């Protein structure tokens with residue numbers, strides 16, 4: 001018997017499906033948008049009617065190439081489509097158009113950062129373009145089918161089995177989500193199914209490599225982590241007790257945080273792949289690829305570094321301001337119009353992106369800049385700044401006029417403040433006497449009087465400075 005050290009090494013690979021952000025479907029001109037009344041966004045091509053001919057969507061290819069460039073892949077000048085043959089009610093043609101023999105991208109790697117700060121790169125095998133299937137909804141004994149999603153273009157990103165834990169799997173998916181949504185390849189909305197993962201897990205126990213299971217269509221980063229954890233535990237317990245896991249397909253059960261058997265892999269069909277005869281090869285010249293590269297947005301990591309360096313913000317703030325491209329662009333525009341970009345950043349992080357994913361529709365950048373500047377110049381309090389964001393986002397009014405109308409503007413005029421200070425001193429003989437005798441804290445009571453007289457609108461810093469100067473003169477004069 002070999003010695004058992006119970007050394008468990010997980011081997012994890014992910015296949016991530018990402019729907020591409022095209023206006024229309026992969027091979028017809030139906031809208032590719034999410035939702036809509038069932039079966040309204042369909043035509044003979046995506047319903048799989050006989051004789052209907054597919055025409056490739058150029059934008060889908062461009063987005064797939066962008067994804068490949070962003071993840072450091074080799075982009076192939078020649079790639080082609082194939083048919084994956086199987087029957088399922090969500091697939092009206094009886095085959096899926098995909099890229100099996102000649103994918104558009106191979107190689108590349110995804111950088112990940114783990115919760116403890118450790119960094120690693122997960123290698124990629126390939127990225128290929130394919131079409132999505134329709135959607136089945138099961139209701140009691142009935143199953144309804146919606147072909148709106150049939151033919152929506154997606155890319156499948158296949159990793160090498162280099163992921164070693166649930167944490168790494170989660171960080172990997174998060175990294176892809178961040179990069180591809182930032183550069184506009186996909187909206188990567190896992191809750192709407194535009195990004196989902198097939199998770200392959202096997203374990204090596206004391207050098208003995210078991211068989212892998214594939215957990216299909218997991219649709220949240222959290223579930224991916226839990227599915228991986230559950231599989232590592234299930235398979236290593238089997239191997240430790242002398243049982244052998246079998247190659248199988250499983251599904252994630254959200255309610256129990258477990259995975260469940262669907263079928264053994266030995267039973268699965270041969271897809272009989274062959275080249276799709278109705279779509280010519282994709283031919284990309286070096287120039288085409290350079291052109292696509294030239295039109296790409298900045299990568300999120302670069303955007304984050306740019307904000308840190310240009311504005312001297314913390315890593316946290318830079319990360320929040322680059323949580324989407326829309327936010328990044330919005331911040332740059334608002335900060336460009338403001339004298340106080342740090343206040344602009346705080347308003348965006350604290351008051352705007354907590355309420356909306358579309359800051360530009362919520363509040364014009366010029367208004368955010370105007371509010372930051374009023375606060376920066378001590379014309380309004382931080383409470384008023386927050387109020388202005390919510391009022392102006394609803395009414396669309398100018399922040400300055402709302403601040404005036406709502407009496408939010410602080411009194412900052414030196415003469416006005418000086419008059420108020422003098423009156424307050426007159427009304428507080430005891431306090432000023434205490435101050436002259438050396439009790440510095442007596443000024444607080446006088447400040448209180450100024451605040452009451454001004455209805456809380458005397459700007460505290462300027463008022464205090466004027467009061468200190470005025471009371472100081474009285475104290476020196478008494479000596």
Ligand SMILES: [Zn+2]
Nearest residue numbers: 028030043046
């Ligand atoms: Zn169609």
